[in-house]
Amino acid sequence: MSYTPSLKTMYREQVVPALMKEFEYKTVMQVPKLEKIVINQGIGQAVADKKMVDVAINELTAITGQKAVPCLSKKDVSNFKLRKKMPIGVRVTLRKDNMYEFLERLIRVSLPRIRDFKGINSKLDGRGNYTLGIEEQIIFPEINIDNVNKILGMNITFVTSGDTDEEAFALLKAFGLPFKK
Numbered sequence: 001m002s003y004t005p006s007l008k009t010m011y012r013e014q015v016v017p018a019l020m021k022e023f024e025y026k027t028v029m030q031v032p033k034l035e036k037i038v039i040n041q042g043i044g045q046a047v048a049d050k051k052m053v054d055v056a057i058n059e060l061t062a063i064t065g066q067k068a069v070p071c072l073s074k075k076d077v078s079n080f081k082l083r084k085k086m087p088i089g090v091r092v093t094l095r096k097d098n099m100y101e102f103l104e105r106l107i108r109v110s111l112p113r114i115r116d117f118k119g120i121n122s123k124l125d126g127r128g129n130y131t132l133g134i135e136e137q138i139i140f141p142e143i144n145i146d147n148v149n150k151i152l153g154m155n156i157t158f159v160t161s162g163d164t165d166e167e168a169f170a171l172l173k174a175f176g177l178p179f180k181k
Contacts, residue, residue, distance in 0.1 A: 016028060037099045040156075044080075044088065053088075057090050067092075107176045111139070
């Protein structure tokens with residue numbers, strides 16, 4: 001008996017039939033699914049302080065349970081004292097079970113910890129993908145607030161196989177993302 005994340009089971013048993021009924025799909029294969037979650041953290045101060053990238057990698061690895069990789073700059077920008085191939089960000093791409101685990105922790109634990117939380121914006125990108133901006137990494141319980149020396153934000157992008165924004169929105173809402181009314 002192998003372990004399956006509860007959101008994955010919920011997707012198969014509740015979300016798929018609901019979306020098939022709502023959008024009148026003929027087969028299960030037409031139902032949009034969550035393909036990956038990409039978490040991206042830009043660290044502009046990393047130009048001055050090299051340790052910032054290592055700290056961010058450790059934090060993002062703790063949050064997602066998967067090793068984060070540094071993002072390198074593509075070209076020189078003299079105004080920002082930036083050289084080509086300098087680390088200026090950190091990212092992680094989650095797929096399969098890791099993705100469902102992270103999504104469940106995000107919805108059930110982390111988002112409710114945001115101060116004055118009234119829901120997330122419901123603006124998708126036109127191709128069925130949604131990006132959620134988070135201003136503080138300390139909303140995640142995996143981060144020990146005493147060890148944080150700099151508050152950093154991050155972007156969490158949900159990539160779906162939905163062709164339209166309506167399909168992707170219905171999918172994300174069915175997963176339980178708390179969109180604003």
